Amino acid sequence: MTNPYRSLPAIAVLLDRPEFASERERFSRIQIAQALRETLDEFRNQISVGGSASVDISSILTQTQLRLKQSSHLKLRTVINATGIVLHTNLGRSPLHESAARAAYEAAKGYINLELDLKTGERSSRQNAIRAGICRITGAESATAVNNCAAATILALRTLANGKEVIVSRGQLIEIGGSFRIPEILELSGAKLREVGTTNITRASDYERAIGPQTGAMLRVHTSNYRISGFTQSVSIKGLVEIGNRHSIPVIDDSGSGAAIRTSFIEENSEPLIYEGIKTGAALVLFSGDKLLGGPQAGIIAGSEHWIQAIERDPFMRAVRLDKMSLAALEATLKLYERLDRVLDTIPTLRMLSTNPVEQRERSETWMEQLNPLNGTLSWKLLDETSYAGGGTLPDVPFPSVVIALKPKAISEEEFARRLRTGNPAIMARVREGQVLIDLRTVFTEQETALLSAIQSALAGST
Numbered sequence: 001m002t003n004p005y006r007s008l009p010a011i012a013v014l015l016d017r018p019e020f021a022s023e024r025e026r027f028s029r030i031q032i033a034q035a036l037r038e039t040l041d042e043f044r045n046q047i048s049v050g051g052s053a054s055v056d057i058s059s060i061l062t063q064t065q066l067r068l069k070q071s072s073h074l075k076l077r078t079v080i081n082a083t084g085i086v087l088h089t090n091l092g093r094s095p096l097h098e099s100a101a102r103a104a105y106e107a108a109k110g111y112i113n114l115e116l117d118l119k120t121g122e123r124s125s126r127q128n129a130i131r132a133g134i135c136r137i138t139g140a141e142s143a144t145a146v147n148n149c150a151a152a153t154i155l156a157l158r159t160l161a162n163g164k165e166v167i168v169s170r171g172q173l174i175e176i177g178g179s180f181r182i183p184e185i186l187e188l189s190g191a192k193l194r195e196v197g198t199t200n201i202t203r204a205s206d207y208e209r210a211i212g213p214q215t216g217a218m219l220r221v222h223t224s225n226y227r228i229s230g231f232t233q234s235v236s237i238k239g240l241v242e243i244g245n246r247h248s249i250p251v252i253d254d255s256g257s258g259a260a261i262r263t264s265f266i267e268e269n270s271e272p273l274i275y276e277g278i279k280t281g282a283a284l285v286l287f288s289g290d291k292l293l294g295g296p297q298a299g300i301i302a303g304s305e306h307w308i309q310a311i312e313r314d315p316f317m318r319a320v321r322l323d324k325m326s327l328a329a330l331e332a333t334l335k336l337y338e339r340l341d342r343v344l345d346t347i348p349t350l351r352m353l354s355t356n357p358v359e360q361r362e363r364s365e366t367w368m369e370q371l372n373p374l375n376g377t378l379s380w381k382l383l384d385e386t387s388y389a390g391g392g393t394l395p396d397v398p399f400p401s402v403v404i405a406l407k408p409k410a411i412s413e414e415e416f417a418r419r420l421r422t423g424n425p426a427i428m429a430r431v432r433e434g435q436v437l438i439d440l441r442t443v444f445t446e447q448e449t450a451l452l453s454a455i456q457s458a459l460a461g462s463t
């Protein structure tokens, strides 16, 4: 009996094969050798589990070529989001408006006056580009922005309450996701947590009783991603500021999602508006840039000049500062808010969240017509569905949606979804009860054709 492993050719021999001529142009010998090694390992595995004993050179070569091609793709690539979840954290939350994306692109590929006053030629602060825009939408005296809202919270707590106590209601000691837990963030900031009230009931008197010489600040955390209903009571930001004023204790309002305008879905969820905290007199209001504001990842801090200056003096600010691309995108996003009456149209996140189900049905019906040539391998129908904002935002607001339910005839729905996901562009869709659900709410019009061809390729098995 011949040893099947011995039929595997040596890497050194394969490396010089004429079939690799074009690979040798694009890849180093080390890269080709590595890809060959991985392919041969796979063949060895097949042999060890009793697979085909005959190894043909041509399949080793083509598999290696495929491996090299795949390795040259970037890990991060475009995903067509057909889930209907607008603030999909795993897909990068808010897509940017064209002007914001362009600003980030221009900043990325060249030099910008990031920390330079072009009039005087002097050094300036990188925060100057975004201060006025944040002040406009919040009504605050001053503002700054850092890497994300988690960093903003740590900075605010460090500045207002390092070594002191911060009073927080037990009903607001939440986890946002990942490892953003209010008690842990407080500990990290150097402040001491002083819990008051109970999970469902916290009264003004609970805060009052906890105030003493050791108190640095009071913190209100918007419970973005969960709700307590039934027998509940909490102190509004207005109530908290009144208590704070009586005792000269600053109030920090972690408002979370950054809603700058009143819309039906924001009202339905009693989502805090970013200017309300400032109007009531909170020392600082904090929110994310990439949730309902619809901008790049950022943590925005708005409030009194005094506290903003103190925050910017903190060396920790340097560790969490925004880069030039995010700053450029944030400035451009804030600029769109100059036309507040148009943001439901201009800010992609707000536009998608306010999609009208009647219009979405019409759009889905039109798009579906293009599926007709696929009826040998696929069946489809429209379904009424609900989607959610995502990103731990507006958890209680079901958005009525319409989805196209696809049922492949020759492969399972799981296999179909896998092929869609691993194609290029990748397609993310929900899978349910034997179907793959396509929600066009989060698919851009200019992606409709690519979505169709991705479905064709996935059915043909050629991804």
Ligand SMILES: *Cc1c(COP(=O)(O)O)cnc(C)c1O
Residues within 6 Å of the ligand: 148, 149, 150, 151, 176, 180, 221, 222, 223, 224, 225, 254, 255, 256, 257, 287, 288, 289, 298, 299, 392
């Ligand atoms: C989302 C959220 C955060 C965290 O914001 P990131 O920008 O994701 O760091 C903090 N607080 C609240 C209330 C939130 O909703």
